[in-house]
Amino acid sequence: MAERSSSGNFGRHRKIMPFEPGGSLPPNSVETLSRKAREKAAALNQHVLGYGETAEAEWVAAGIPAPDLPAMRKYRLDRIRAELKHRDYAGALLYDPVNIRYATDSTNMQLWVAHNPTRHCFVATEGPVVLFDYFSCEHLSDHSGVVDEVRPAISWMYLYGGELTEKRVQRWAAGIADLVREHGSGNSRIAVDHLDHEGVAELARLGISVSNGEAVMENARLIKSPDEIRCMHRAIVSCEAAMAEMETALKPGISENELWAELHRGNIARGGEWIETRLLSSGPRTNPWFQECSSRIIEAGDLVAFDTDLIGPYGFCADLSRTWLCGDGKPTDEQRDLFRIAADQIAHNTELMKPGVSFRDLVERSQIPPPDCFPARYGVLYHGVGLADEYPTLPHAADWTDDTPDGVLEPGMVLCVESYIGRLGGHEGVKIEEQVLITETGNQQLSSYPLDARLLGR
Template sequence: MRQYRLGRVRDQLKALGYGGIVIFDPVNLRYATGSRNMQVFMLRNPGRYVFIPTEGPITLFDFPNCEHLSEGLETIDEVRPAITLSYVASGENLYDNAKEWAKEIADLMAQHAGSNKKLAVDYIPSVGAVELAKQGIDVRDGQEPIEHARSIKNKQEIEAMKISVRTAEEGMIRMQQALEPGITENELWSHLHQVNIAQGGDYVETRLLSSGNRTNPWFQECSDKVINDGELVAFDTDMNGPFGFFTDISRTFLCGDSEPSNEQKRLYQTAYEQIQYNIDLLKPGMTFREYAEKSWKIPDEFFPNRYFTVAHGTGLSGEYPYIVYPQDFEEKGYDGVIQENMVLSVESYIGSPGGKEGVKLEEQLLVTKDGVENFSDFPFEHRLLK
């Protein structure tokens, strides 16, 4: 799997004519090399990065006293100490450290890319970009090659992703079992985290669980609110599970033994109709625009509170592509082609502006040569579908 991923990255670099890439984002770094170290910490601290030439040996720059963490990885040829380009790590020496950092990267480019000065960088502190330019390096966006590399999964990645999904489903079962009137949102949410950590997962990216009137509008974070009998409870797993794979599934539960209201059933059945329609539509060879234009037509009542995508890529996180609603395509969309072995999450949020509650549903799908394969068989709420 590591060799496949590294090969994907290098193929993209070659296609774009780049001499190499510097990767700071710890998710991208893990994808390209299989090496990880304090992944959440590194999301906000530029203390770890890797230089990957399009051809030649790979140099990892790791956090102090962490060189041993990449021993045995065939994707790493050399480990050096990182120069952390942050004020908290460098203080008044930040600009001098940036000059030293840029010279080291420029020397590696000269050694392994020759006269090619085009260097992709996924994310970089501003002082680093300035100093690379002074070294004559032509800095290019590194997100494009990485996102396109990550978008197509091989067999091993697909099997690993299934393990992450099974882990999330076990957490969801625990949540369903624990859901009784009187539990708080935070207490309920903790069950997914516990299962994920116990089974070797990493973390949950968001806190998207809400209940009752907090389900509308969407994106209200989990709180200490007490969940009451008869309330809807909506959540999005957003879970980085075993092997670092992202499980992105959404469900809406009904708390307690009360019969659902007609309005709750209407919302739920509308969201269910949307994702089922868009799942059936999904096939390789469709363009993003075609899929958007043919997707389920959301009623005007629910359009203002719509989710921001109809579907999006999923892998080690939410990733390329984002496919937006047709009404948003000219302003926010971009085109491309849905390909076999992409993994896409199909989304629905249904809630009226000013409405009492809303429903969030989502499925994670492998694009196959004939259509799609659903990674999850976690059931929907039968009480809300009757």
């Protein structure tokens, strides 16, 4: 399969399996067999096969059209390169698998490479996108149309390098420095999201200056295109379908872990990717918040609260929270009161979200928990969301410090609105969270899973 380029001919690119498109090769040569194997593997890539009948039927029923993925990928690269130009960088070196996903729309063992740096990507400001992938994985990005070249990654983690790590660092850095010199037009400054000190030092020895790549990527990811919103909306629909299956399974006698597994199952069945946390608790474990799910058996009359933190189809995050009442009984007055406070806070704070509103003004005007619940408040009122939780994070006004960044809400931003309500020293607590798009005229709530009507008093 010929390498595809969205950026033109960049000359001296070292392909993993170089050959001339259209050229003839011996039918049983290693090159021919390798090419055929790569073509077969690329055609069977999970992102090419799609998400399956269950997810597709749910998206059709929800009336969400399919995204234009090639347009979305081009939009993302344009966003990255605009940030690089604005900050005068020759390119970006990316290790975070979420940032690599944003730049290339390709995946490979996402959680494993998040803590084992064996996959990285270089995006030249004026030049190619070069993906350094795990051994024999060049076929995993063939579908994207935006990766110009794939090279084998040189990993210098101790697992591979042992006491010879320094030599591996030197070999790795030489390849990065060559790319910068070739495509930087004399600019030796690059943005890097995550890099250990050995790499920074060796690049500096070779004349390459390293700066904060998180600033580049978070600002690139801040404004979503219409196609990204379609992807995100589809991920939320899939998440909420899995939540419905989870709610059906909620019966007295089920353990927290067993209930949480239903969300995982529903996400994976619809082509989702992973869940970032284990935030589900029941009864007395709901106060204070942030207990991870356990073997506790859920009892009739318990509140069950959870935060999905789910990376679903297309790699988009569906970050929703709900609190349910277990069993067929009626809630207590205290349970209804806590739920009403949380629901009112979410409704009030969502109404404030409009383009042109500053972060500080949004925080100052937001509704906060009452005094007996304020000490146990959630850590933030709002936070950005896209392929994962993203910039900005907006605390309560009382928690705003002189190093809290201000900004302005803009159309295309998506934020989650958070509420946790539990009395200090109380028995239970309530967690609710919605995902909201900032539009040209106001906002659109993307999440739609109904709140528990019994807890609302209906």
